[in-house]
Amino acid sequence: MVELKNDRFLRALLKQPVDTTPVWIMRQAGRYLPEYRATRAKAGSFMDLCKNADLASEVTLQPLERFDLDAAILFSDILTIPDAMGLGLYFAEGEGPRFKKVITNRRDVEAIGVPDPEEELGYVMNAVRAIRRDLNGSVPLIGFSGSPWTLATYMVEGGSSKDFGKVKGMMYDDPIAMHLLLDKLAESVTSYLNAQIAAGAQAVMIFDTWGGLLTPQAYKEFSLNYMQRIISNLQREADGREVPVTLFTKGGGPWLETMAETGCTALGLDWTINIADAKARVGEQVALQGNMDPCVLYGSADTIREQVSKIIADFDGNSGHVFNLGHGIHQHINPDNVKVLVDAVHEFGRKSD
């Protein structure tokens, strides 16, 4: 086992002393980087890239070569589980993810099984192992999954959606079918994340991209309860260290208190909440990750530095903060601006007393 050279990210999540605020960026390995686009072109389709462990590792490490980032995140997609369930994930040019088969009723839900992570999702575990090998202890590796509710939205809608009428329609019209689907997804996500941890992920994150479109009551019943069940069943130690779990519901600002009660280590915040308010509400229980508006990166270097400085000042704490954007980086961002952001975080970041 190689010793971890930079463990600032893991320490901040666990509220242990840090020398400055750590930073990583959602979708840091992505289309805004020309070197990513080059590897992607070489690989073939997006899924071909995900399924080639060496190329997945190559793109995972690309942003670390450019920027002083404190964590790497597995290069993969949140929809690997429904794909492994036989729905046939593909990416239509300019249209985002699509499924060949969709879930339309209770019979469809009954027909799907829980994938074995080392079998149907073995390519993800191979990527985890390749990335850990290539990182060689430089920074920790984050594994991840979509939340059951978020996976269900794509499985029922067949892809992205404007108003989520199909999946929410099923939820209101046949809640038993929806719970059966979410049950299977929660079991799948649990074994998937545990396999990532066994393969080398040193922290994990659950992306609940679409929990924020639910009512408070439905959020608790159809999204949060399943994430809580997953968190309770995760393997929370690896390499003799605690494995932190970060929970991110986009639009979940109003529900941070209940989210913090799931047993997660940290909450991811989008940009619609002030991090000072979030800390006042849940900062005793959990660490916080976030939360700069991704669009700030369209601004000047001065604007970026000012916004970074403001968020760190608003957090106003010695540890327990991982800097990030409030959502994934946009594809048209100039990489030079990302360097300004990362360096500003370390410059303005807080050293523990």
Next chain:
Amino acid sequence: MVELKNDRFLRALLKQPVDTTPVWIMRQAGRYLPEYRATRAKAGSFMDLCKNADLASEVTLQPLERFDLDAAILFSDILTIPDAMGLGLYFAEGEGPRFKKVITNRRDVEAIGVPDPEEELGYVMNAVRAIRRDLNGSVPLIGFSGSPWTLATYMVEGGSSKDFGKVKGMMYDDPIAMHLLLDKLAESVTSYLNAQIAAGAQAVMIFDTWGGLLTPQAYKEFSLNYMQRIISNLQREADGREVPVTLFTKGGGPWLETMAETGCTALGLDWTINIADAKARVGEQVALQGNMDPCVLYGSADTIREQVSKIIADFDGNSGHVFNLGHGIHQHINPDNVKVLVDAVHEFGRKSD
């Protein structure tokens, strides 16, 4: 002047005694109604329908013939102002609104003027007058406008957007240009709504569809401040009655307190907040409108009745509540389910002591 037969809607907004909870539905005149689709086919394009006062009045009244609704809302589009500024609004099939010209920089902003509502937007005022004539005092008529920030998003993006990178990019990169644009829009919206009130609108609503994608700080600076300025300059009396103003920021749940301080009469709520919590936070200052998840209408009659009953029980007050969905009705909803909703509101609604 014809006397208003059903003024339950206006009374609830002003927290005066009511015999039951009033209800109307955002986009109640729309594609889910076969009679709307027939009139729309007869009119030609969507804008042709908006510009024909008699046909606009016809579709405005259609839902009132089917359902026991307590208000009518002007049939128009939120993007009439940018269209009158010369941007050339059109609707591409299945793609939503688009503009032929877009605002890309400060020079573009400087070049646009403030439209005269009785000239460039005279067709809207003609529709207001025709609808008032045809309503013949049955229920009040609501006028409306998009908020300056929401109009700006479409003007800069050229239409709907996934991540609003262009408009938020301009906001972060050239805030002076953005403020100049919002200044012109605030002035335009003010005179537009005042002209609607002069023409016969008995209540008005400001739709801030995209304010919820801003940070708390940017929301205040780039959206709320301009809406507050509009509200301060509205003509608040017509036909010897107060003209209530409802402010609706989709995703604005976290900011209700500052929204209530604008001088508006009521706040529109989307479905991501419990109305009991909203009432506890701002119910002394303003009335509340909302807030059933539009997707509940995909459920059974029992589910719809249960959700209506729950929202009315959660509001737990004698007046000050206008029932509505938390956003516009979806086009694939069965009109029979709308009848179930409307009747349930009046059945479970609260009669003032």
